Amino acid sequence: MTLDEELLAKARTARERLVSLQHDAEIAQADYHYAIRVLHAGGGSMREIADALDLSHQRVHQVVDAGDPAAGRRSAERADRDRDRAERDRTRAEGDRDRAERDRDGAERDRQRAERAERRKAQAEARRERAEQRQARRTERRNRPEQSGGAEQSGPPGVPGYDQLFADTRHVLDLARDEAVGFGHNYIGTESLLLGLIRANQGNAGRLLDAAGVDLETARAGVERIIGRGAESTDAELVPMTPRAAKVVELALREARHDRADLARGEHLLLALLREGKGVAAQILAEADFGRYDDVRRRLGRAGLRCSFCGRDGLRTDRLIAGPGVFVCRECVDDAARLLAGEEPDSPETADRLALVASDSDREVATCGFCGKPGAEVEQLVAGPDTAICAGCVELCGQIADERSGSGR
Ligand SMILES: [Zn+2]
Ligand SMILES: [Zn+2]
Numbered sequence: 001m002t003l004d005e006e007l008l009a010k011a012r013t014a015r016e017r018l019v020s021l022q023h024d025a026e027i028a029q030a031d032y033h034y035a036i037r038v039l040h041a042g043g044g045s046m047r048e049i050a051d052a053l054d055l056s057h058q059r060v061h062q063v064v065d066a067g068d069p070a071a072g073r074r075s076a077e078r079a080d081r082d083r084d085r086a087e088r089d090r091t092r093a094e095g096d097r098d099r100a101e102r103d104r105d106g107a108e109r110d111r112q113r114a115e116r117a118e119r120r121k122a123q124a125e126a127r128r129e130r131a132e133q134r135q136a137r138r139t140e141r142r143n144r145p146e147q148s149g150g151a152e153q154s155g156p157p158g159v160p161g162y163d164q165l166f167a168d169t170r171h172v173l174d175l176a177r178d179e180a181v182g183f184g185h186n187y188i189g190t191e192s193l194l195l196g197l198i199r200a201n202q203g204n205a206g207r208l209l210d211a212a213g214v215d216l217e218t219a220r221a222g223v224e225r226i227i228g229r230g231a232e233s234t235d236a237e238l239v240p241m242t243p244r245a246a247k248v249v250e251l252a253l254r255e256a257r258h259d260r261a262d263l264a265r266g267e268h269l270l271l272a273l274l275r276e277g278k279g280v281a282a283q284i285l286a287e288a289d290f291g292r293y294d295d296v297r298r299r300l301g302r303a304g305l306r307c308s309f310c311g312r313d314g315l316r317t318d319r320l321i322a323g324p325g326v327f328v329c330r331e332c333v334d335d336a337a338r339l340l341a342g343e344e345p346d347s348p349e350t351a352d353r354l355a356l357v358a359s360d361s362d363r364e365v366a367t368c369g370f371c372g373k374p375g376a377e378v379e380q381l382v383a384g385p386d387t388a389i390c391a392g393c394v395e396l397c398g399q400i401a402d403e404r405s406g407s408g409r
Contacts, residue, residue: 036063156188157240161253166263168203169252172196177239183223184230188241190248190279191223197266204303204315205266211316212290222284244279248272267300291318307332308369309384310353319401323370326387330401336382336394357381357388368393 039049046060053060155162155170156177162170173188176196180188197205198216209215241249249264251272256264273281274293291299295318302314305322307329314320319330328336335350345351357363362383363375369387378390389397 033063033066036060040064157238158243158246159241160246160250161264164253164256164263165249166265168200169264169266169269171202172200172266172269175199177236179220180239181236184233185227186230186239188239188245189227190242190245190273190276190281191219191227191284193245193248193269194273194281194284195219195223197270200266203266204300205270207303207313207315208267208270208296208299209290211313212288214285214288214290218288219284222287223280226280226283244276248276248279248281251275271296271300308387309336309389321397321400323393324372326369328370328389328397332384333394333397333401336389337398339382340380340391340394353384355383357383370397 036049036053040046040060046057046064049055050057050060155165155173159173162173165173172193173196176188176192179195179199180186180192183192185192195216198209198214198219200206201210248269249272252264252268255268255271255275256262259268261268271293273279274285274290274296276282277293290296299315299318302320305314305320305327306312307317307320308326309328309332312320312329312331314327317329317331319333320327321330321333332354335345335354339345339354339356345354357366357375357380360376363378363381366375366381366383366388367373368375368378368381368390370389370393373390375381375388378392380391381388382391382394
């Protein structure tokens with residue numbers, strides 16, 4: 001096909017016009033951008049330029065930077081730096097957060113550690129306090145043995161009311177166990193209790209046994225004769241009491257209550273051995289003519305009183321007759337009666353403490369301590385170290401002693 005020459009000419013004319021206009025537009029744009037750059041270089045801010053020419057700030061930026069390649073590069077570098085810096089800031093912030101996190105964790109751990117230390121300190125404090133309280137209780141028990149509780153000390157197996165025994169009485173039980181083991185017995189019997197009392201040799205029980213001449217040797221011989229030796233070899237800690245011995249301990253507690261005593265002493269144990277009456281101990285005491293329960297009870301009632309003539313303890317005589325602030329024992333009454341009857345004193349000791357007041361002059365300065373009559377008014381007078389007794393009072397005291405003997409023994 002062949003192009004229409006006329007139309008082709010019109011196209012060529014239009015293209016020339018367009019190229020020309022495009023060229024003009026490029027020049028106008030170049031002038032425009034140049035003017036913007038001049039405005040900026042003259043101190044105008046991009047914001048002002050953008051507002052004045054109704055352009056975006058971004059566009060002004062591009063125009064300004066396009067006129068200065070270095071500026072563009074700087075801008076890119078600045079953007080890079082900004083980005084890097086933002087990145088670093090972010091990293092640093094993260095680091096700070098992590099560190100803060102770690103610090104918080106550390107603080108928490110420190111707090112927990114401090115709490116644990118505090119708890120340990122409190123526990124140690126409590127332990128120390130408990131130990132001190134235990135020590136105080138131990139000291140208190142040591143200082144007041146009669147008050148000691150029975151929780152820790154239970155004594156030999158089968159002992160009733162161990163906590164109600166006086167410390168000395170517990171010691172007697174220890175000695176009793178020792179005697180039982182010594183005899184090769186695998187039990188603590190009444191005879192062991194008696195041997196323990198004799199060995200302890202304490203208080204009124206010791207004095208009573210001593211006065212009756214019941215000594216360890218005699219009593220041990222009695223035990224050996226009556227029940228013999230055993231071949232047992234047992235753990236001393238585990239040696240139990242026989243039911244009879246346990247009953248004796250129970251009776252001892254009853255004797256203590258009879259005396260309104262809080263704790264049982266050796267004398268209560270001795271009374272209980274007599275009260276029980278059927279054990280080997282009672283047999284040995286009977287053989288030694290120790291005296292029966294009532295007699296021993298009476299003597300105990302006189303513990304601490306003394307004969308004004310011989311000084312004998314009320315425990316050591318079966319009769320002690322009282323005058324106003326004076327006492328005379330059965331033995332001294334008998335000795336005085338013999339002197340008054342004209343007999344010689346039966347021993348040098350008797351002669352030392354008792355004397356017949358013979359001369360009138362001696363009688364005048366003496367007074368009977370029992371009836372209060374002056375020596376001059378009485379027929380005969382026997383003088384002791386501190387007081388005297390007239391013949392009439394010696395006879396009366398002798399009758400009183402015999403009367404009580406008749407009913408008591
Ligand atoms: Zn006497
Ligand atoms: Zn008299």
